[in-house]
Amino acid sequence: MASSDSSLDLQVVRSNFVRVDTRALGLPEALRMVVASVHENITCIVFHPSLHIHDKDLNLIAEGCPHLKRLVLPCWDLISEFAMRNAIEGWRELESMTMAGFSWSPRLFTTQLIMVRIKTYCKNFSKL
Known part of the structure; x- marks a missing residue:
């Protein structure tokens, strides 16, 4: 608080x-x-459902939370594919990610590219 x-x-x-x-x-x-x-000990972040996350916010999380295991991004429509890819590459311990609008067709291609990154970098990942 x-x-x-x-x-x-x-x-x-x-x-x-x-x-x-x-x-x-x-x-x-x-x-x-x-x-x-x-001090880099954050393993889970859950954002409020109406909070829109931008690239700069995701970059802060990626840099400061290298041990992240669970992330809930309810509004990810303002995050670029580039920022998401870079963040995922740093989250080697990521196990679960919730992304609202996962099946939303304009973002489907981006979501598929993100899944490829997750599969490559996050060996313990089990739930999207």
């Missing part, structure tokens, strides 16, 4: 669950704070 002075409640971090109010902070700033506070 983030307060209005942009500090992060580290007690929440120690409990392995962090809830950040992105209304008080922008998403990139909130992600930077969380990643810096937990």
Whole structure:
């Protein structure tokens, strides 16, 4: 949980669950704070269903969360194929990813390319 002075409640971090109010902070700033506070120990990220993730947000997650095992991206329509490919290459431990709109036809080709990357780089992957 983030307060209005942009500090992060580290007690929440120690409990392995962090809830950040992105209304008080922008998403990139909130992600930077969380990643810096937990020192690359994040293994699961679940975004709010109405939160749109951009390339810069995904890049922050990819750089700061190398041990990511589970990712839920409800709104991924603003993420480029390039950013997704680069992130997946760094997430060697990724086991599960939820992507809303998976069967949405304009993104189907991109989704197939992402699956090829996952199969190549994420050896423990089991659920999309």
